[in-house]
Amino acid sequence: xxxxxxxxxxxxxxxxxxxxxxxxxxxxxxxxxxxxxxxxxxxxxxxxxxxxxxxxxxxxxxxxxxxxxxxxxxxxxxxxxxxxxxxxxxxxxxxxxxxxxxxxxxxxxxxxxxxxxxxxxxxxxxxxxxxxxxxxxxxxxxxxxxxxxxxxxxxxxxxxxxxxxxxxxxxxxxxxxxxxxxxxxxxxxxxxxxxxxxxxxxxxxxxxxxxxxxxxxxxxxxxxxxxxxxxxxxxxxxxxxxxxxxxxxxxxxxxxxxxxxxxxxxxxxxxxxxxxxxxxxxxxxxxxxxxxxxxxxxxxxxxxxxxxxxxxxxxxxxxxxxxxxxxxxxxxxxxxxxxxxxxxxxxxxxxxxxxxxxxxxxxxxxxxxxxxxxxxxxxxxxxxxxxxxxxxxxxxxxxxxxxxxxxxxxxxxxxxxxxxxxxxxxxxxxxxxxxxxxxxxxxxxxxxxxxxxxxxxxxxxxxxxxxxxxxxxxxxxxxxxxxxxxxxxxxxxxxxxxxxxxxxxxxxxxxxxxxxxxxxxxxxxxxxxxxxxxxxxxxxxxxxxxxxxxxxxxxxxxxxxxxxxxxxxxxxxxxxxxxxxxxxxxxxxxxxxxxxxxxxxxxxxxxxxxxxxxxxxxxxxxxxxxxxxxxxxxxxxxxxxxxxxxxxxxxxxxxxxxxxxxxxxxxxxxxxxxxxxxxxxxxxxxxxxxxxxxxxxxxxxxx
Amino acid sequence: xxxxxxxxxxxxxxxxxxxxxxxxxxxxxxxxxxxxxxxxxxxxxxxxxxxxxxxxxxxxxxxxxxxxxxxxxxxxxxxxxxxxxxxxxxxxxxxxxxxxxxxxxxxxxxxxxxxxxxxxxxxxxxxxxxxxxxxxxxxxxxxxxxxxxxxxxxxxxxxxxxxxxxxxxxxxxxxxxxxxxxxxxxxxxxxxxxxxxxxxxxxxxxxxxxxxxxxxxxxxxxxxxxxxxxxxxxxxxxxxxxxxxxxxxxxxxxxxxxxxxxxxxxxxxxxxxxxxx
Numbered sequence: 001x002x003x004x005x006x007x008x009x010x011x012x013x014x015x016x017x018x019x020x021x022x023x024x025x026x027x028x029x030x031x032x033x034x035x036x037x038x039x040x041x042x043x044x045x046x047x048x049x050x051x052x053x054x055x056x057x058x059x060x061x062x063x064x065x066x067x068x069x070x071x072x073x074x075x076x077x078x079x080x081x082x083x084x085x086x087x088x089x090x091x092x093x094x095x096x097x098x099x100x101x102x103x104x105x106x107x108x109x110x111x112x113x114x115x116x117x118x119x120x121x122x123x124x125x126x127x128x129x130x131x132x133x134x135x136x137x138x139x140x141x142x143x144x145x146x147x148x149x150x151x152x153x154x155x156x157x158x159x160x161x162x163x164x165x166x167x168x169x170x171x172x173x174x175x176x177x178x179x180x181x182x183x184x185x186x187x188x189x190x191x192x193x194x195x196x197x198x199x200x201x202x203x204x205x206x207x208x209x210x211x212x213x214x215x216x217x218x219x220x221x222x223x224x225x226x227x228x229x230x231x232x233x234x235x236x237x238x239x240x241x242x243x244x245x246x247x248x249x250x251x252x253x254x255x256x257x258x259x260x261x262x263x264x265x266x267x268x269x270x271x272x273x274x275x276x277x278x279x280x281x282x283x284x285x286x287x288x289x290x291x292x293x294x295x296x297x298x299x300x301x302x303x304x305x306x307x308x309x310x311x312x313x314x315x316x317x318x319x320x321x322x323x324x325x326x327x328x329x330x331x332x333x334x335x336x337x338x339x340x341x342x343x344x345x346x347x348x349x350x351x352x353x354x355x356x357x358x359x360x361x362x363x364x365x366x367x368x369x370x371x372x373x374x375x376x377x378x379x380x381x382x383x384x385x386x387x388x389x390x391x392x393x394x395x396x397x398x399x400x401x402x403x404x405x406x407x408x409x410x411x412x413x414x415x416x417x418x419x420x421x422x423x424x425x426x427x428x429x430x431x432x433x434x435x436x437x438x439x440x441x442x443x444x445x446x447x448x449x450x451x452x453x454x455x456x457x458x459x460x461x462x463x464x465x466x467x468x469x470x471x472x473x474x475x476x477x478x479x480x481x482x483x484x485x486x487x488x489x490x491x492x493x494x495x496x497x498x499x500x501x502x503x504x505x506x507x508x509x510x511x512x513x514x515x516x517x518x519x520x521x522x523x524x525x526x527x528x529x530x531x532x533x534x535x536x537x538x539x540x541x542x543x544x545x546x547x548x549x550x551x552x553x554x555x556x557x558x559x560x561x562x563x564x565x566x567x568x569x570x571x572x573x574x575x576x577x578x579x580x581x582x583x584x585x586x587x588x589x590x591x592x593x594x595x596x597x598x599x600x601x602x603x604x605x606x607x608x609x610x611x612x613x614x615x616x617x618x619x620x621x622x623x624x625x626x627x628x629x630x631x632x633x634x635x636x637x638x639x640x641x642x643x644x645x646x647x648x649x650x651x652x653x654x655x656x657x658x659x660x661x662x663x664x665x666x667x668x669x670x671x672x673x674x675x676x677x678x679x680x681x682x683x684x685x686x687x688x689x690x691x692x693x694x695x696x697x698x699x700x701x702x703x
Numbered sequence: 704x705x706x707x708x709x710x711x712x713x714x715x716x717x718x719x720x721x722x723x724x725x726x727x728x729x730x731x732x733x734x735x736x737x738x739x740x741x742x743x744x745x746x747x748x749x750x751x752x753x754x755x756x757x758x759x760x761x762x763x764x765x766x767x768x769x770x771x772x773x774x775x776x777x778x779x780x781x782x783x784x785x786x787x788x789x790x791x792x793x794x795x796x797x798x799x800x801x802x803x804x805x806x807x808x809x810x811x812x813x814x815x816x817x818x819x820x821x822x823x824x825x826x827x828x829x830x831x832x833x834x835x836x837x838x839x840x841x842x843x844x845x846x847x848x849x850x851x852x853x854x855x856x857x858x859x860x861x862x863x864x865x866x867x868x869x870x871x872x873x874x875x876x877x878x879x880x881x882x883x884x885x886x887x888x889x890x891x892x893x894x895x896x897x898x899x900x901x902x903x904x905x906x907x908x909x910x911x912x913x914x915x916x917x918x919x920x921x922x923x924x925x926x927x928x929x930x931x932x933x934x935x936x937x938x939x940x941x942x943x944x945x946x947x948x949x950x951x952x953x954x955x956x957x958x959x960x961x962x963x964x965x966x967x968x969x970x971x972x973x974x975x976x977x978x979x980x
Contacts, residue, residue, distance in 0.1 A: 036762045040786045043766055047773035054774055197774055215771055301977065365767055372764035375757070420772050420781075 062195030069682030070699070072486040073422065076673065077414075077479055078126075078203065078429035079472050080119060081437055081646060082493035084110055084656050090469045098477035102491065102658040111657040112669035113495040115599040115612050116546045117650045119434065120154055120220055122494035122670050123204035128184035129674030129689035133602030136183040137205055138609060139546040145556050148530045150543055150628065152229070154182050154205045154221050157358075159273055169274050169322060176273075178208045178358060183604055184688060187674035188212050188425060194683045197424035199417040202410060204429060207381065209362035216362040217370065217413070219429065220381040224348040225270045225319070225329040225357070230382050231348050234393045235265050237341040250387045256342055262288035263342050267299065269319035269349060270327060270357075281319040281327070287338065295338040306335040306344075311401060314376035316352060328352040330376045334398055345393055347402070350379045370413055377409040384435035390641045396461055399439060404471075407432040411475060418482045425677060430475070433468060437497045440464040441644025445499040449637035480660070488680050493655035494670060500645035502582060503622035503638050504589055504615065506542035507630035509580070515540040515573065518630060530628040536560065540573055540610070543628040545621050545647045547593070547609035548573055570595045570610040577613060582635045589619040589635065591649040601690075614649030621647065663694040704918070708925035712908060715814040719906055727906050728948050731819065731957060735964025738811060740976070742804060743969040747978035749800040755979045758793035762786055797980070809922065812958070817926055819957035821909045821943035823900035826879035829858060831942040832895070834870045834886065835915075840935030841868045847886055849874070854882035855897060888935060895939040896927055913939045 059066070090096045091103065102108065114121045114132055116139070124137040132138050141150040160174035182205050188198035192213030200206065204220035224230055232251040234244060237258060244251040256263040264286050271278040285299040287306065297304040300317050314330045321327060329349035336343035351357055354371035360379055361367035371377065383406050389399040407430060414428040442448040443461040452458060476491055483489060510516035511523070517537035518525055525532035530541060535551060535558035542548045550566045553559040561569055577593035596608040613621065623640070624631040646653045657668050663676075671691035678685050679693045722730040765786035772778035824830055836844055845865075849857050849872050859873040876882050879901035886893045898909045910926030915937040921929050930936050948957045969978075 036759075036766060037786065037790060040766045040769060040783060043769040043773070044779050044783055047769055047779050048776065051773070051776055051779075058774070363771065366771060369764050369767040369771055372760035372767065375760075420768070420778055422775070422777070 058195035061193070065194040065196060065682035067682065070680050070695075071488045072484075074425050074488050074490070074677045074680050075418065075479065075483065076425075076427040076490045076492065076677065077476065078123075078427065079433050079475075079491065079493050079656075080204075080429055080431050081434035081495060081497050082469075082472065082656050083437070083497040084654060085496070086465065086469060087656050090466065090473075095466065095470050096473035096476075098473045098480060099491065099658055101480065102476070102489070102660055106660040107658065107663040107665050109657045109663070109665035109668050111492055111655040111665075112667070113650045113653065113655055114670065115594070115614070115650055117495035117646050117648070117653050118545060119494055120205050121546075122655075123220070123429065124154075124182050125671045126492075126494065126673055127186035127188075127203060127205070128182075129187055129671050129685070129691040130184050131600055131602060131671065131690050132608065133600030133605040134184045134688060134690070135602075136181055136604035136607055138600075138607065139544040141544045142181075142607065143543050143549060147557060148533070148535075148541070148543070148628070150529060152221055155180055155207055157223070157227070165276065168276050170276055171274070176358075180208050185686070186210055186212075187678055187689075188214060188216075188427075190678060190683055190686055191425055191681060194681075196681055196683070197421060199421045199424070199426045201413055201417060201428035202431070203427055204381075208359055211362055214362075214424070215366045215417075217367060218360045218379075218381075219431075222351065222360050222379055222381040224350055224380050225327065226268070226349065227270060228348070230380055230385060230387065232385050232388050232393065233267060233346040234388075235263075235342065235344040235346065237263065237343070244387075244391050244393070251391060251393060256287075258340065258342065262286055262295075267317070267331075267346065267349075269317070269329060270321075272321050274322045274325060281321055283317055283319060287335075287342070287344065289338060293338070295335055297333060297335075304333065306333060306338075308335050308337060309398070310334070311398075311405065316376065317349065327357045328355050329357075330379075332402075334394065345388060345398075347378075347385060348380055350383075353377060353379050370416075373416060374409065374412045377413070378406045382431075384431060386435055386439055386642060389439050392641075396440070396457075396464075400436065400464070403432050403435050407471075411478075415478070415482060418479070422484070425681065430472070433472060433493070434497075436468050437465060437644045438642050439644075440468075441497065441499055442641065445501070445643070448499055448501055448643050450639045450641060450643045476658075483660075489658075489660045490673065490677075491656075491658040492670075492673065495646040495650075495655050496653040497644050497646050498617045498648060498653055500620045500638050500643055501618045502585065502589065502620075503636045504580075504582075504613075504619055504625075505622040505631040505634050505636065506548060506613065506625045507628075508622075508624075508632070509577075509634045510540055510542065510548070510573075511630055512634060513576065516630070524632050525624075525630040528627040528629050532630070539569060541628075542621070542625045544609070545626055547596075547613045548611040550610040552610075566610065567595065567597070574611045577611070582619070584635055587618070588616050590614065591616045591652065614651075615647070617648060617652055619648065620645045659694075662696055662699075664696045665694050668694055704921050705928040708921065709928075711810060711814065712817070712925055715817075716908065719818065723905070727819065727946075728950065728960070730906065731815070731948060731960055732964045734815070735961040736968035738808075738961075739965030739968035740972055742808070742965065743972065743976050743978050745804055746797075746800045746980065747976060749803045751796055751799075752979050755793060755796045758789045758796060759979060762789040762793060765789065812961075813923055813925060815957070815961060817908045817910070818906045819946055819948060821911055822946040823881075823898040823907055823909050824876055824941075824943060826876055826899060826901060829873055829875045832872045832874050832884060833940045833942075835937040835939070836868045836870070837935050837937050838868050841865065844888060844935045845870065847888055850885045850887065852882070852885070854878055854880075855884060884939075884941075886936075891931065891934065893930065893934065893936055893939070895941065897941060898943070909943055911941055911943055 091100055114125050120137050120140055121132050124135045128135045137154050139153055142153040144151050156179045158177040160172040160176050162173040164171040164173055188200055189212040191198050198214035200216040202217055202219040207218035207222045209216045209218050234251050234253045235256050237256055241253055241255045244253055254265050256265040266282040266284050269281040272281050283300050287295050287297050290296045295306040297306050304312050304315055312333045314332055317329050318326045330352050331349045332347045334345040353367040356367055384403045388394040417426050442450040444465050517534040518532050519534045538551050539561050540548050540550050550561050550569050551559045552561050552566045574593040574595050577590050579588055580590040582589040592614045594612050600608055672694050675685040675689055675691045676694045679695055765782040768782040769779050845863050851857050854877055856875045856877055857872055858875055862871040876899040881899050882897040884895045884897055895913045896910050908926050912924040913927045914920035914924040914929050916929055916932045950960050
């Protein structure tokens, strides 16, 4: 083949290499998978490369703990608000076989709680092993002494101080401040100092998250995207737009516009921090008719099927704040009816855990990991929307569904952590018992003023608490099954639960007794947050759930009581409140009121209310007092769906403690869990802790 | 099949006719972008997007887990095993759309290959013609002759390769318009189009091979009808110079440009198309 050049003759058309490519989708899937594996290999190689050094460092740091440790792992399963009397009843009825197993083979005791027995206070004492005088959390809210307005007690969020104004925009030049107000040090930090890894999920008052050797997902006090503690949206066709309740919680009623095919509205998001006018960012939404009575929601470029009486999955939303600046949130929708009058509920817009706008976990990527591993989940501190049921926006079934959905999300995370942390400390707090008992106690208490007259409704919900306790027992069973023999399990509640039938308006009592005066000598206030109080004639006032503050000179902005007189005044008020009777029911309403010095010891005692009020079973501070109002009378019926409570005298509402080993738990208190967990893992109790180890004599690590 | 190929080629001619004002590279990039978007849409509707998202998310979660729980080597290996599992799942979820797109995408690439793989002969440019015979017909027909014509000069006598049962000629088109090569075998005239053009820039379909009866052969070379089934000829090929479609001055194969263009388009429009790969 003289005229043919080399192999060119055969190479005229050598097949189609491009045919190996079948579209960008497959190509990207392949490339994405390859990159994921590559990234994982690099991460794994780095982790393995550094592992000997980390191991050596941990071995040096934790050699003493490792030598003294009694177990490889401690697990604390927190069931918020589990009530001992109900536990006893259901144990006796054989409804809680798993807790019964723990009782038989280990320990079961009442667990003393804090003054006042509120979750933020009690769980802070759990974390730090201290009384509230050392951890500085005395209530859900604290008052600002400068203007008497309430503030969240455990966190302060402030925008950055330095800003650049460009037209209507404000460009932050410094980061916003998110400062935790819980003081002292949680025991997982002490474990971390000893090289022991911890996984801490949804333990209240962990926002902003702690920094320690481990992972943590924040809980109570994590705000929603609007910065509130939970603001739901109620889309309606009739009625007026506006807030459904007073304060930082509750809902916003939004009136939809109907045209021929459907309804339109805007879903409010966060106030825009980049604009001078803080205009609310929002996203438009449209709901159109679907098939078989269903509807279709179009929001943020997504098409979401809505079926009446069913929740959607979490829907991701992006709120534009400025060009190229967006924040992401997630929410769930619940269509009540599409036909006129249209009605739809939307949960508070939670911070998206996959791309959180503020730190809600430690390390920051931990929430991203959880979202990717288990899907989106509720991040709001008080995730279960009790207000929507209180205001009859949701019915009991819808609320229950929401609470149990959140419970399932949390169970997935908890069992994931049990699998991933075979050595160290794992804890998760489940809020469903607390929220469900708050809202369903009226079905359990036949004397409750808020018990519905509708017998069918009563019948439908009379066993809800029983169902709840059985469900929690099943969770305990799954947990026990997931543990090895070298793990100590604690199942505990931070407080118990009682009926909340009658409200005590402390401000009305203070007014009646001459400690408080209202402007223009009015007998009731019109505005919340103590706005109607005449401070020049007021010696004491109440706001929040815990107690009463003295209007002290040099402390409160318009204080009139000298510091010398304050203590005596507090004692006087406490003495007069103790044994206060409810004339209508001829019962003692207040078991004991105490001056703070009697129950708190520590550097932050000064921040506590001056008088702490311990109510009798059936009584609690009134709704008006909680938001700084003064009602018409001292006593009134509680007619809200929020019918169970625990903010009474702590001796009357202890929690429960179960453990799979024998404990010396006759006088166990919630502050004792931290020292016990530390000792089990071989770490010496820090000197600041007030609690004591519950391990039996002869079983301590020193032995 | 011939009718199908003819229809498809005419449709492609029509599309390329619309783009004739653009350069070949611009046409290729435009088509790759359109194809990328179309394939992304097909991928979205024909795949289980929810499952793909879950698999992708969980794969990424394992990468994060290696960092978060890297203090424990067992956790690292467990995460890696999980990563492989979810990667396998993810690829398995991509299979249905891949299968669905296999044939249409092959047809598209074949049409593009016809135009971008080679350029037509220039007038007066010599080339090699190869005629493949069936092995059983070799002894009877190895003396087959290529007819001379006023349009094409046969420059060499036939060169026979008994091992491949092929006969070669060197030919030279005399004009700048398409010509026809013809052979007389068993009383039948067998023809092969010779794509010649005076414009070496403009895109036109180049039939490098007239296919035999095999399905794959006909699928890959749709420019001309298949050879008669009963005849001794298995295929006729004409050697054409490859077409250069440089990208940013680099000699990038056209198909790579197409792949990159479609991937970039599919990626850029992913948020709008709301598709997960």
